[in-house]
Amino acid sequence: MRKGLLIVLSGPSGVGKGTVCSVLRQKMPELVYSVSATTRSPRQGETEGLNYFFKSKDQFQDMIARDALLEYAQYVDNYYGTPRDFVEKTISEGKDIILEIEVQGALKVKEKFPEGVFIFLLPPSLDELKQRITGRGTETQAVIDHRLTVAREEMSLLRYYDYAVINDEIDAACHRIQSIVTAEHCRRERFLADYAELQAVIEKA
Amino acid sequence: MRKGLLIVLSGPSGVGKGTVCSVLRQKMPELVYSVSATTRSPRQGETEGLNYFFKSKDQFQDMIARDALLEYAQYVDNYYGTPRDFVEKTISEGKDIILEIEVQGALKVKEKFPEGVFIFLLPPSLDELKQRITGRGTETQAVIDHRLTVAREEMSLLRYYDYAVINDEIDAACHRIQSIVTAEHCRRERFLADYAELQAVIEKA
Structure with missing residues (x-):
């Protein structure tokens, strides 16, 4: 029985992960x-x-303790995470599952699920990347330096991914992702x- | 500048490499x-x-001596081989090149060109594979044994390839190969x- 794939779609903030995913x-x-x-209501x-699996704080912390999450994070007062059993059930049924997630979370998923397919979505062009870093030329050096640091950190994570997909045009980016799958x-x-x-036939033939 | 890919399409004899390639x-x-x-006329x-680069026997043997062929073989009285410079020129121009070749030749190409994309074309189903081995039930045990040996050898070479593509339906097989590229x-x-x-930006940013 063919197993499904866990496809992890990630990339720098603002690159268009959500739009690509919805298309x-x-x-x-x-x-x-x-x-x-x-844990939010x-x-x-x-x-x-x-939309979500809604959990109490106790339930969520119990999931953390049981290693039942592929990754989790806390925003403001609420926890968000990726339940491992939903992913495993889906792929064991032979269905592919996609997870759209920010770069740090994706790396946590990779630790627990190295057989996943990790796709890094990139901005359309180098110019666009430089523009995002330097802004409109009106930013202070401190702002630019901060963006440089963030961009360096985000882009350097590309080396942990299997694929790089340029989001130059939504349909083209989606076509590349379909091809990768x-x-x-x-x-x-x-x-x-x-x-x-088949392997048995090869070995025993 | 984006480099082209060398795509090597191979697989057991009779699997339909030529038909897939022409589609x-x-x-x-x-x-x-x-x-x-x-070297044939x-x-x-x-x-x-x-259709071919036509060479004299002397020219061909000189190409062998200069390591100017990714692989070569002799059939009857003639040599056939894959000129390395045509492949290298094409990919340096950013174009993808495909090479349709039998399984042994493909492995020789892999030795000289490990960065190629090696695709193994498979018969439509296990049943079809078994049928090819056991025939119509009218074959002698010696014939079946010989086919078993050939099939084992051919199929065991799958482990040297990057991809396995089932040739269940020509259009589906071609779509898989397009996706792989x-x-x-x-x-x-x-x-x-x-x-x-981009790498420079990542490192220097």
């Missing part, structure tokens, strides 16, 4: 989207298991793991 | 097809540099090699 959702309806756990119209299913190691029967 | 030629007109060198309508251009190592400027 991908239309182009790849077969892809499952990872649902986060959170449900908002109007939010559904348990669809198709290609990863064809990678020899994954293929042989999925087709244990 | 791919229509679907990916931007792909360059490797032209072989040969040109047939009617064959053009130098398009797109994905390989996004692989982090290749991407960083192609975008040295």
Whole structure:
């Protein structure tokens, strides 16, 4: 039985991860989207298991203690995290699952799930990257220095990823991601793991 | 400047490499097809540099001596081989080049060109593979044993390849190969090699 893939889509803040992900959702309806756990209260119209898994603080801390989260972070007073069992259940059913997450969280996922496919979304061009760093030329040196530090840190994390996808045009970026998913299913190691029967034939033939 | 890829398409004899390649030629007109060198005489309508590079035996042996071939083999009285300079010129121009070749030749190419993308084309199903081995049930045990040996040898070479593509349906197989080419251009190592400027920004930022 072919296993699904965990696809982790990350990249510097502001690069357009969310937009790419929502277009991908239309182009790849077969892809499952990872649902986060959170301790914040449900908002109007939010559904348990669809938008979030809503947890009490105790429940969430218990999940942390049980290593039941691939990653988690605290924003303001609330916890947010990626439940491991939802990811594992999905891929064991042979479905691919995508996780859209910021760069630090993605690296935590990689520690627990190194067999995932880690995609780093990049800004459209070097010029655009430089512009984001230097701004409109009206920023103080301190602001530019801070942005340089952030950009250096974010971009240097690219080395931990499997793929770099330039977000020059949404459809092109989505096409590259779709290609990566198709290609990863064809990678020899994954293929042989999925087709244990074939491997047996090869060895015993 | 982005470098092209050397894509090597191989697989067991009879799996349909030639058919897949000719459909791919229509679907990916931007792909360059490797032209072989040969010592056999040109047939009617064959053009130098398009169908083959036609060489004398002396010229061919000189190419062998100069290590100017990625692989070569002798069939009947003639040599056939893959000129290295045509491959290298094409990829240095940023164009992808595909080489359709039998499994042993592909492994020789891999020795000289490990950065190539090696794709192993597989028969549509395990049943089909078993059928090819056991035949229609009318074969002698000696014939079946021979086929078992050949199949074991051919299939065991899969472990040297980067990708396994099942040739269940020509269009599906071509789509997988197209996806592999797109994905390989996004692989982090290749991407960083192609975008040295970006790497400089990351390091110096």
